[in-house]
Amino acid sequence: xxxxxxxxxxxxxxxxxxxxxxxxxxxxxxxxxxxxxxxxxxxxxxxxxxxxxxxxxxxxxxxxxxxxxxxxxxxxxxxxxxxxxxxxxxxxxxxxxxxxxxxxxxxxxxxxxxxxxxxxxxxxxxxxxxxxxxxxxxxxxxxxxxxxxxxxxxxxxxxxxxxxxxxxxxxxxxxxxxxxxxxxxxxx
Numbered sequence: 812x813x814x815x816x817x818x819x820x821x822x823x824x825x826x827x828x829x830x831x832x833x834x835x836x837x838x839x840x841x842x843x844x845x846x847x848x849x850x851x852x853x854x855x856x857x858x859x860x861x862x863x864x865x866x867x868x869x870x871x872x873x874x875x876x877x878x879x880x881x882x883x884x885x886x887x888x889x890x891x892x893x894x895x896x897x898x899x900x901x902x903x904x905x906x907x908x909x910x911x912x913x914x915x916x917x918x919x920x921x922x923x924x925x926x927x928x929x930x931x932x933x934x935x936x937x938x939x940x941x942x943x944x945x946x947x948x949x950x951x952x953x954x955x956x957x958x959x960x961x962x963x964x965x966x967x968x969x970x971x972x973x974x975x976x977x978x979x980x981x982x983x984x985x986x987x988x989x990x991x992x993x994x995x996x997x998x999x
Contacts, residue, residue, distance in 0.1 A: 826858035902984035
């Protein structure tokens with residue numbers, strides 16, 4: 812098992828994992844009562860959010876990778892990823908940096924290498940999301956329940972007691988790979 816930063820090429824696999832892992836989750840049962848009927852919308856909503864998180868400073872997305880050649884040297888594979896095409900994304904985690912210290916502020920501003928390309932990508936993704944929301948909104952979701960959830964979350968977290976922290980936004984493991992340590996490794 813390897814834990815590494817997610818790349819744009821990982822996003823479709825991560826969206827598949829998110830949709831499958833959250834399909835029977837109690838929160839998504841409430842927020843997305845039509846997720847079975849409109850599964851493609853349900854999955855696409857994850858993909859759109861994941862894309863935005865990948866390019867937003869202050870967030871870091873990790874993936875857990877399983878390979879057919881688990882005994883191989885991952886350092887070598889990092890230098891030559893095309894060598895092993897049997898890697899599978901088995902889980903992911905999204906962390907955000909919270910706090911007002913100089914280190915936290917710098918991380919929130921620059922993330923892990925934010926530059927003009929990521930800023931452009933975020934702008935284009937915002938336009939794409941706005942377009943999708945107007946033309947083909949997510950039919951799996953109940954808008955009223957989503958609004959209630961967003962309002963509850965906005966007032967429900969008091970981070971004043973924890974001025975500096977890494978906040979685990981999401982962790983999910985492919986249901987076929989659960990109970991094998993992927994989730995634990997993503998949060999350690």
